[in-house]
Amino acid sequence: MASVNVKDVARLAGVSIGTVSNVLNHPTKVSAETAVRVHDAIDKLGFVRNDAARQLRAGSSRALGLVILDARNPFFTELSRGAEDEAARAGLSVIIGNSDEASEREAAYLDLFEQQRLRGLLISPVGDVGPRLRRLRERGIRSVLVDRYSQDTSFSSVSVDDVAGGAMAVRHLIETGRRRIAFVGGSLAIRQVSDRLAGARAAVAERADATLESIEVSALTVHEGVAAARRLIDRPRGKRPDAVFAANDLLAIGLLQAFAASGEVSVPGDIALIGYDDIDFASASVVPLSSVRQPAALIGETAVRLMLAEAEDPTAKPQAVEYQPELVIRASSAG
Amino acid sequence: MASVNVKDVARLAGVSIGTVSNVLNHPTKVSAETAVRVHDAIDKLGFVRNDAARQLRAGSSRALGLVILDARNPFFTELSRGAEDEAARAGLSVIIGNSDEASEREAAYLDLFEQQRLRGLLISPVGDVGPRLRRLRERGIRSVLVDRYSQDTSFSSVSVDDVAGGAMAVRHLIETGRRRIAFVGGSLAIRQVSDRLAGARAAVAERADATLESIEVSALTVHEGVAAARRLIDRPRGKRPDAVFAANDLLAIGLLQAFAASGEVSVPGDIALIGYDDIDFASASVVPLSSVRQPAALIGETAVRLMLAEAEDPTAKPQAVEYQPELVIRASSAG
DNA sequence: CGGCAGGGTTGATTCGATTCAAAAGCTGCG
DNA sequence: CGCAGCTTTTGAATCGAATCAACCCTGCCG
Numbered sequence: 001m002a003s004v005n006v007k008d009v010a011r012l013a014g015v016s017i018g019t020v021s022n023v024l025n026h027p028t029k030v031s032a033e034t035a036v037r038v039h040d041a042i043d044k045l046g047f048v049r050n051d052a053a054r055q056l057r058a059g060s061s062r063a064l065g066l067v068i069l070d071a072r073n074p075f076f077t078e079l080s081r082g083a084e085d086e087a088a089r090a091g092l093s094v095i096i097g098n099s100d101e102a103s104e105r106e107a108a109y110l111d112l113f114e115q116q117r118l119r120g121l122l123i124s125p126v127g128d129v130g131p132r133l134r135r136l137r138e139r140g141i142r143s144v145l146v147d148r149y150s151q152d153t154s155f156s157s158v159s160v161d162d163v164a165g166g167a168m169a170v171r172h173l174i175e176t177g178r179r180r181i182a183f184v185g186g187s188l189a190i191r192q193v194s195d196r197l198a199g200a201r202a203a204v205a206e207r208a209d210a211t212l213e214s215i216e217v218s219a220l221t222v223h224e225g226v227a228a229a230r231r232l233i234d235r236p237r238g239k240r241p242d243a244v245f246a247a248n249d250l251l252a253i254g255l256l257q258a259f260a261a262s263g264e265v266s267v268p269g270d271i272a273l274i275g276y277d278d279i280d281f282a283s284a285s286v287v288p289l290s291s292v293r294q295p296a297a298l299i300g301e302t303a304v305r306l307m308l309a310e311a312e313d314p315t316a317k318p319q320a321v322e323y324q325p326e327l328v329i330r331a332s333s334a335g
Numbered sequence: 336m337a338s339v340n341v342k343d344v345a346r347l348a349g350v351s352i353g354t355v356s357n358v359l360n361h362p363t364k365v366s367a368e369t370a371v372r373v374h375d376a377i378d379k380l381g382f383v384r385n386d387a388a389r390q391l392r393a394g395s396s397r398a399l400g401l402v403i404l405d406a407r408n409p410f411f412t413e414l415s416r417g418a419e420d421e422a423a424r425a426g427l428s429v430i431i432g433n434s435d436e437a438s439e440r441e442a443a444y445l446d447l448f449e450q451q452r453l454r455g456l457l458i459s460p461v462g463d464v465g466p467r468l469r470r471l472r473e474r475g476i477r478s479v480l481v482d483r484y485s486q487d488t489s490f491s492s493v494s495v496d497d498v499a500g501g502a503m504a505v506r507h508l509i510e511t512g513r514r515r516i517a518f519v520g521g522s523l524a525i526r527q528v529s530d531r532l533a534g535a536r537a538a539v540a541e542r543a544d545a546t547l548e549s550i551e552v553s554a555l556t557v558h559e560g561v562a563a564a565r566r567l568i569d570r571p572r573g574k575r576p577d578a579v580f581a582a583n584d585l586l587a588i589g590l591l592q593a594f595a596a597s598g599e600v601s602v603p604g605d606i607a608l609i610g611y612d613d614i615d616f617a618s619a620s621v622v623p624l625s626s627v628r629q630p631a632a633l634i635g636e637t638a639v640r641l642m643l644a645e646a647e648d649p650t651a652k653p654q655a656v657e658y659q660p661e662l663v664i665r666a667s668s669a670g
Numbered sequence: 671c672g673g674c675a676g677g678g679t680t681g682a683t684t685c686g687a688t689t690c691a692a693a694a695g696c697t698g699c700g
Numbered sequence: 701c702g703c704a705g706c707t708t709t710t711g712a713a714t715c716g717a718a719t720c721a722a723c724c725c726t727g728c729c730g
Contacts, residue, residue: 003394003474005716016680021718031678046470051450052390053716056685059338061387071416072615077407084433093447095430098419112428115386135381139338222615257619280407280557281616284592288621340686351710356688366708388686391715 004047013041024049055117060140063093064307065113066300067106067123068146069190070220071098073250074279075296076124079146082300083122090308092119101190101219103127114141120307122146122300126190142310144303147294148191156306156318158299162192165292165325166199169245169274170212172290172327174203176335178243178272179210184228184255185247186217193220193247196276200245213241220247225254232271233262242271243333249275249282252289256332260286272333288330295323339382348376359384390452395475398428399642400448401635402441402458403481404525405555406433408585409614410631411459414481417635418457425643427454436525436554438462449476455642457481457635461525477645479638482629483526491641491653493634497527500627500660501534504580504609505547507625507662509538511670513578513607514545519563519590520582521552528555528582531611535580548576555582560589567606568597577606578668584610584617587624591667595621607668623665630658 010017015034022029023038030038041047055061064087068076084094095118097109103126110132113121121136121143123129130152133143145157173181183200185193197214204212215231217224225246232240246252252275259265259273267273267287275282278293302321310316345352350369357364358373365373376382390396399422403411419429430453432444438461445467448456456471456478458464465487468478480492508516518535520528532549539547550566552559560581567575581587587610594600594608602608602622610617613628637656645651 003716006718007716017717018680018719019678022679025718029678034678048446048449048474050391050452050716052387052396052452053685054718055387056385056391056687056716057718059685072409072412074407077412081406081433098416111383114383117385117387139383222619253616253619281588281619284557284588284616284621285619286621286623338686341688342686352687353689353710354708357709360688364708369708385686388715389688391686391717392688394715 003050004045005050006047008045009038009041009047012045013037060117060119062091063095063116063118064304065095065097065109065116065118065121065123066146067097067099067109067113067121067125069099069101069124069126071096071100073220073248073277074281075248075277075294078279078296079300082297083304084300085297086301086304090304094304099124099126101126101187107132110136114139117141120144120311122303122307124148142307142314144307144310146303147299153318153320156310156320158303158306158321158323160294160299160323160325162195162325163199163202165276165294166196166245167203168199168325168327169196169276169290169292170200170203171206172329173243173245173272173274173333174207174210176272176333179207180241180243181210181212182232182241182244183212183214183247184217184225184244184251185214186219186224188216190220196245196247217251220251222250222254222257225251225256226258227254229255229258229262229265233258233264240265240271244271244273246273246275249277249279249289249291251275252291252332253281253285256286256289267332268334274333278328282328283330285332287332290330290333291328293326293328299323338385339380340385341382343380344373344376344382347380348372395452395454397426398430398451398453399639400430400432400444400451400453400456400458401481402432402434402444402448402456402460404434404436404459404461406431406435408555408583408612409616410583410612410629413614413631414635417632418639419635420632421636421639425639429639434459434461436461436522442467445471449474452476455479455646457638457642459483477642477649479642479645481638482634488655489653491645491655493638493641493656493658495629495634495658495660497530497660498534498537500611500629501531501580502538503534503660503662504531504611504625504627505535505538506541507664508578508580508607508609508668509542509545511607511668514542515576515578516545516547517567517576517579518547518549518582519552519560519579519586520549521554521559523551525555531580531582552586555586557585557589557592560586560591561593562589564590564593564597564600568593568599575600575606579606579608581608581610584612584614584624584626586610587626587667588616588620591621591624602667603669609668613663617663618665620667622667625665625668626663628661628663634658 006017006020010020099106124146188194204210274290276292278291282289282291341352341355345355434441459481523529539545609625611627613626617624617626
């Protein structure tokens with residue numbers, strides 16, 4: 001258990017602790033000969049820096065926190081990956097917290113990250129975290145909102161134009177002849193979801209004979225997609241929509257799966273289907289799924305970059321970067 | 336920036352720092368009245384414990400490290416989830432590192448976790464980490480091997496019988512009339528992959544007229560699955576296998592996707608296909624995918640439980656828990 | 671030969687929470 | 701009143717790395 005510390009290394013190398021520290025942190029200040037002796041001692045003893053002590057002294061850790069809505073959603077996995085890559089370039093690591101769309105879990109991670117004095121936070125918020133993040137900023141922890149356009153101009157944000165994405169999806173459904181559109185998504189408290197719905201509404205409004213109904217679900221998962229499909233299948237044929245826009249691909253895959261299993265509804269014959277995110281599995285599903293693509297990894301990278309930029313120049317104004325989504329048409333919404 | 340510490344809280348509450356610490360860590364030792372005063376002060380100042388200082392004093396952090404092979408693989412996402420849930424029950428958090436099947440990345444995470452003096456490690460190893468883990472244990476960091484049966488009885492492990500799983504899959508293919516079986520997987524340095532292949536070999540050996548060829552790929556991803564499929568499609572019809580056993584579902588989905596896109600190969604008509612892991616997307620793919628199910632979340636939970644048990648009684652012998660996989664038959668391998 | 675520049679090295683001090691031996695209060699009993 | 705036996709409270713010491721003012725050389729210049 002006997003942990004090896006700088007003092008032990010210093011003793012063995014016959015130098016002071018200050019020199020050991022210099023070897024590790026300011027190698028240019030140390031003569032080559034001394035550096036070799038110190039490195040030998042480090043290897044011999046198997047010395048490993050204690051990060052807690054480092055952090056305590058430094059005042060903040062070498063990690064960023066990332067709070068995502070759903071770790072099982074490949075969109076967020078990609079986003080995390082982008083963030084990790086960019087952070088690694090700056091010598092930082094990323095700690096991921098999964099809020100599972102629950103604001104208590106979100107709050108718990110914010111607590112944890114604050115205790116850990118992380119360098120900064122990237123967050124895809126569930127609840128209203130504005131006041132909370134403002135307090136954190138007063139203590140020197142900067143936040144960047146991820147995948148949510150911030151009207152609250154006091155924080156930087158990276159997002160995709162979800163209103164445009166929603167409109168894009170529904171306009172496409174209308175162009176291919178569909179009229180009775182259903183939106184499946186939830187919770188509407190999540191900004192991305194309500195924006196996509198707003199876009200869908202706008203697209204339907206452009207066309208007098210098109211209608212939109214909104215079917216709310218409790219989470220953006222495959223499971224909820226299956227449940228939503230059952231509700232539709234239970235209706236008499238005439239009352240079913242002729243197209244469904246799902247708030248994300250997991251829901252869409254659930255819908256697709258349940259439609260196929262029922263044998264009652266053919267896609268795209270009876271119901272055209274389009275999802276959102278264009279995850280890897282979308283193109284590999286029962287009927288290849290149309291979707292609205294977001295640059296997930298790029299969002300993560302950009303968020304980290306904004307965070308680091310703010311850290312370097314704390315006086316700089318928060319920036320809002322917004323990317324445009326892209327329509328990907330496949331068999332599930334064919335003519 | 337002025338950070339609030341216990342001293343500030345103590346001053347405002349009119350008590351000593353020892354008492355503040357007791358309120359937080361040993362509430363029974365403190366009179367109710369004092370506790371109230373201290374809590375008021377904490378709220379008023381917005382005091383948040385500094386985890387680095389805590390850890391430094393305590394000698395180890397309140398987190399476990401989990402090193403997985405691929406964050407994009409839903410199998411590992413599920414496994415992580417199980418680990419997180421179980422750790423949360425013990426008041427610990429889990430820090431996830433993604434090695435991406437690269438031993439340098441694996442080593443980097445082990446370095447990081449050692450510097451952070453994590454409570455323990457759960458690892459799904461790429462390379463030979465035995466010596467490394469032994470050194471860590473000498474310093475008081477226990478490890479549990481995840482999803483890999485340890486012959487090295489000096490570490491606990493939680494695994495699934497991959498040899499049995501591989502045999503199960505191939506036996507099923509043979510029973511449904513297939514004879515020219517191909518195994519697609521890699522790298523073979525990963526224990527799970529080579530075990531599944533060994534199982535496949537054993538199953539083929541039971542049947543004189545069945546043959547097995549092994550197609551090695553560089554990673555267990557959808558992308559590599561697509562590449563492997565292209566290689567098969569490029570062969571003349573007669574030289575193609577009549578069944579493929581993919582080392583995991585991501586590969587299988589890639590194969591399926593490429594076969595479908597080519598129009599050259601029908602599944603299961605020309606080639607029957609079976610994957611491994613039974614991820615959520617398996618049942619939702621172009622042709623619902625047969626697979627070998629592993630209890631992913633349970634593996635994560637059990638690993639954490641073994642870790643905590645060892646931490647409580649360091650003299651206890653390492654345990655090896657092995658679960659049995661389960662065959663899930665769907666359309667992709669139908670008669 | 672004195673003075674001075676500057677590369678190398680030193681080690682006491684700092685960060686903030688926790689611990690624990692000792693002190694201080696308090697109660698009740700002889 | 702004194703004291704044993706409690707419950708509370710106290711605050712100096714501790715964890716380990718980083719810092720930085722002070723110091724020691726060595727070499728060079730006037």
